[in-house]
Amino acid sequence: MAAASSRKRKGKIRWSKLYSFAACFRPLTSEERPAARELIGWPGFSRVVFCNEPHLHKRKPYKYPYNYISTTKYNVLTFLPRALFEQFRRVANFYFLLAAIFSLFSLAPFSRASLIAPLVFVVGISMLKEAVEDWHRFLQDLDVNNRTVKTHISNGVFVDKLWKELRVGDVVKVNKGEYFPSDLLLLSSSYEDGVCYVETMNLDGETNLKIKRCLEASLCLNEDEEFSKFKATVHCEDPNPNLYTFVGNIEFEKESYPLSPSQLLLRDSKLRNTDYIYGVVIFSGHDTKAVRNSTRSPSKRSWIERKMDHIIYILFSMLVLVSLVSSFGSLLYLRQDMVDWWYLQLPDENKVNDLDDSNSEKYDDRFFNPSKPVQSAGLQFIRALILYGYLIPISLYVSIEVVKVLQTMLINKDIELYDDVTCKSVQARTSNLNEELGQVEMILSDKTGTLTCNQMEFRKCSIAGLSYGGDITEVDLAASMRMNTDFEPFEFSIDETDGATRSFEPFEFSVSSFSAQNGNARLTQTEGPVIKGFNFRDDRLTNKNWIHGSNLFDITMFFRVMALCHTGIPLEDDNHKTDKLSYEAESPEEVSFLIASQEFGFQFCRRTQSLMVLKEFDPSSMKEVEREYKLLNLLEFSSSRKRMSVIVSNEDGQIFLLCKGADSIIFDRLADNGKAYEQATTMHLSSYAEDGLRTLAFAFRTIEAAEYEIWNTIFTQAKATIGPEREELLEQASEMIEKDLILLGVVAVEDKLQKGVPECIDKLAQAGLKIWLLTGDKRETAINIGFACSLLRQDMKQFHLSLSRDAESNNQVKDMKEDILQQIESSYKMVCEERNKEAPFGLVIDGKALEIALRGDVKNEFLQLAVNCASVICCRVSPKQKALITRLVKQYTGKTTLAIGDGANDVGMIQEADIGVGISGMEGMQAVMASDLSLPQFRFLERLLIVHGHWCYQRISKMVLYFVYKNVAFGLTLFYYELYTSFSGEVLYDDWYMTMFNVMLTSLPVIALGVLEQDVSSDICLQFPALYQQGPRNVHFSWSRIIGWILNGVVSSLVIFLANIYILSPTAMRENGFVADIDSLGAITYTCIIWTVNCQIALITSHFTWIQHLSIWGSILLWYIFLLVYGALPPNFSGNAFQVLVEGIGSAPLYWMITVLVVVVSLLPYFIHIVIQRSYFPMDDHIIQEMEQCYKKYDVRDNEMWVREQRNSQRSTRIGFSARVDAKILSFNQQLQQKKLSIYRSVTNSPIYRSITASPFS
Secondary structure, eight states: OHHHHHHHHHHTOOGGGTOSSOGGGOOOOTTHHHHHHHHTTSTTOOEEEEETOGGGGGSTTSOOOOSOOOOOSOOTTTHHHHHHHHHHTSHHHHHHHHHHHHTTSTTOSSOHHHHHHHHHHHHHHHHHHHHHHHHHHHHHHHHHHTOEEEEEEETTEEEEEEGGGOOTTOEEEEETTOBOSSEEEEEEESSTTOEEEEEOHHHHOOOSOEEEEOOGGGTTOOSGGGGGSOOEEEEEOOOOSOTTOOOEEEEETTEEEEEOGGGEEOTTOEEESOSEEEEEEEEOGGGSHHHHTOOOOOOOOOHHHHHHHHHHHHHHHHHHHHHHHHHHHHHHIIIIIGGGOGGGOOOOHHHHHHSOHHHHGGGOOTTOOTTOHHHHHHHHHHHHHHHTGGGSOHHHHHHHHHHHHHHHHHHHTOGGGEETTTTEEOEESOSTTTGGGGSEEEEEEOOTTTTEEEEEEEEEEEETTEEESOSOOHHHHHHHHHHTOOOOOEEEESOTTSOOEEEEOOOOOOSSOOOOTTSSOOOOOOOOOOBTTBOOOOTTTGGGGGGGOSOHHHHHHHHHHHHHSSOOEEEOOTTOOOSOOEEEOSSHHHHHHHHHHHHTTEEEEEEOSSEEEEEEEETTTTEEEEEEEEEEEEEOOOTTTOEEEEEEEOTTOOEEEEEEEOHHHHHHTBOGGGOTTHHHHHHHHHHHHHTTOEEEEEEEEEEOHHHHHHHHHHHHHHHHOOSTTHHHHHHHHHHHHSOSBEEEEEEEEEEEEOTTHHHHHHHHHHTTOEEEEEOSSOHHHHHHHHHHTTSSOTTSEEEEEOOOHHHHHHTOHHHHHHHHHHHHHHHHHHHHHSTTSSSOEEEEEOHHHHHHHTSTTTHHHHHHHHHTSSEEEEOSOOHHHHHHHHHHHHHHHOOEEEEEESSGGGHHHHHHSSEEEEEOSSSOSHHHHHOSEEESSTTHHHHIIIIIIHHHHHHHHHHHHHHHHHHHHHHHHHHHHHHHTTSOOOOSSOHHHHHHIIIIITHHHHHHHHHHOOSSOHHHHHHOGGGGGGTTTTOTTOHHHHHHHHHHHHHHHHHHHHHHHHHHSSSOSSTTOOOOOHHHHHHHHHHHHHHHHHHHHHHHOSSOOHHHHHHHHHHHHHHHHHHHHHHHSOHHHHGGGTTIIIIIITTOHHHHHHHHHHHHHHHHHHHHHHHHHHHHSOOHHHHHHHHHHHTTTSOGGGSHHHHHHHHHTTTTOOSSHHHHHHHHHHHHHHHHHHHHHHHHHHHHTSHHHHHHHHSTTO
């Protein structure tokens, strides 16, 4: 009953009578109404919606799409053609497709099966992987589409209906806390005057609630039964992506009413502070504005994969080169030498004609005609292209696909990336970008819901010039611990012109308690119940101790401003377990103020249309009393006013104006006798801002009854004005009363960061990544968050780019450009002049200035300045600007960019970046569905990049280079044999040897390398974040390394072929004089290749598990098993390889000796290279590996060298928590030196010291 009565009281409040500046209540002017109506029916404004008659939208011309949403890349019809196109866009796959086609003719040197089977296998695996990933996208779409909403069917009956089944014209009922399933026209709400609160954070990133209001004509539709006979027709604009505009009218009960954005509820926004609303579907599915703002997920390829195409071009060039050599060599031999070789002489033409048809066909070779050497050489070129095709690694792509899928599985299953709170883990929605995670240089992050929790906590306050809640910050504590000193606290003057002093004390931190020794704050870390929204610790105010304060009246008025100046609503506890109330308000700041005032003894317990009731703790009686305050006027907070005021009268008839707002706005309106605490309060504001807290100033004034009556008459007339001058008149009226204020103090609330955000940003900064903050919030809020998460430092030189008032008022693009360009040039000049100094630079720019800065003739100068700053914060940014910034940064810098966000307003940015990350938090799934990876919280980005990104980059790099090496080593042996046999076109190896090489005998070790390789462990990656820079610097996949591995393959192939030829040719293999024929030579050479390439991968592996050992040595064993089984097959199947191991080479000791010798000599160049590199030119990971091995018996982390290397990895950090601590230590040391110098001077100048030094005994 209590809950019901609470809702009933809440429902009767007519908010339209309280607000004065609310845009949604402004009536349309006479100029606006005709303009809107004239558009209806014309192109772009032709949509017709029959409300409560969805069946009329099942046929043309009013047929509109269902509410089904799809983010998949394929469907049943398009999968096969599109997937095949994607596969054969790859150069290697297209080449092997041509080779497979040529295998249908007798020109091919291999059998059809040996060429077609690998191609089908490779392409099939890749297409299967694409299908599985798209299936996961489909399942996520299914989860969204299968949400339910109450929908009217007939006779006032509402039933649950799936989102995907909604049609235009359906009437739905959305309850509190639910998302709107489509774009709805608001018909009515649980409030009497049709107001509802909407949270649009998922669309525009703004945390404050938006007020929507239905038309007065539809207020009667407030019960289910009212819709049994409801009919109306809406004429409105066609679907478009504009979130903030809506033009239309509704014909209801033979009357036409104009519609505005105030009546439109957008898909993916949430209903808040309102029990329910009724609405009719206007736009559904892909017609909704949120979906129109998103685009199809682009096809993204990693930088390494794009570079692989260039490697394939190089290998293809090698293939063409050796094929041309074979072709020209064949041409020369045909013309000059072959005619003299008696065993190759062919019958002359006359003899051929004399033969019968059956015998003449033996001499009729369409692909080899000695009388036409040029034609034969051309055909030989085509044959060579197929023969040497093993230079092109056909299985490289499929192996990488398999490896990336397995890498993705390991990332998804990493227990360290699991969030216990949300029960979610990291989900890689695509595996194409795994190695790209190790090459990120720029991170562009949203704020609300990404860095912050959208929860406000009351942290500190300044009342009557005294600061409460503590002065010691986490940065101070960390600096004290780092300095590790126990000297006495010292005082120094912040400003020599005043007597204000502040104490800093470096000390050993105690978990149980700590205290500031200057008497300015008394803090206790006592265990107690956690109060959501209230994180304040100070014994002077808590537990009603404020009654002992010296400025009791100011403290009392401060708490009254906090408890009365708001738009909040109290909600009673249904279970009555506690006398504490919970609150709902437009902004989370107001909720935190109400909770704080309740904790201090000023509980806001109820309100009516004109009354606000507080339960106050009375210091005189020491009891809680209930006091009523009559609400006379409410002057709303807005972005232009930057303040909010309420005018109330107490039970004695005294009239007070209670005001809160930005400190600069409040300070400008103080009376001469109201500035007593301004200087001290300003110091506290600076301290709070450094801690990253949001601040609001509190003030009040007493109004005489006569003055109020005069002002209220003017204000009432301004409210009743209809026309464009209404806003100006209201602002003038507010200026008349909001003056001569008396400052009470300031409050500081924390926009609570998600767990681990500062530590994550600090680690990412140590890894060398730059972080840009893109938010839709105002500049002050963005700067506060910048300090809170350590993107900004107090000693950082900040550049603030914004349009001057003159340029903005002129509204001339030319003037705006000149204004912004001048600011950019002066800022960049300062950067160039002070670049070598310790203090870094930060850039803050608002949305209007950014719009000018991103124009074609200004953007290069802006980006030049931005990339030279340690951190960049863009505020008041629209979704399109986020995407545009991301694109321009990516193009201008050429660096790998990662964008991370949680709302639909971040979709464009996520899709535009090289890597898009969505936060799967409490908001909708738009960002996640458009992303490449999803994280439960921002802090997991640290491990994802620094550990998994680093590993994946190294693994894929090593894997590709090894693939190039082994295919070059194998393919060139065929070319050498071609040279050795005078370009005869003879194949050295059996067809199935060739097929097995990439598919079975060398595939498992390279897959194990790509999945399990680790240069260092995960803990060491996090301890040495500078290791991550190997990715952005491209240490492991540079052209020098690529060419080096190609040369390594050339050397290995030469050693293997020449050793086998020149050892086996002059000598017999066995005692009976058996010499090696082509089959034995091929099997022995192939054995040497298998041993060499598998031992080579063992040399480049840093982290061995049983899987690596099994794959490497098992692949070598598998070759012998295959040779044994294949040779045991009948000659019809095994051909010349029949019993080649058992009867041919296996019993010859020379075979085994050659294998050992060739493998050792082939690997010797690489072994010498790594010995020289590790001894004289070690890389970072080499040093860490050596330290781990040298101190394996001890705790390596206690070693002095280990600590030194760890510090070196953090030396260049300019942002992050560690950088702020370093700056604070520097500040402490400078202050200490100044104090010591001051003490020294005072001592040396004292008479006692002079007398002692002047004494003859001294």
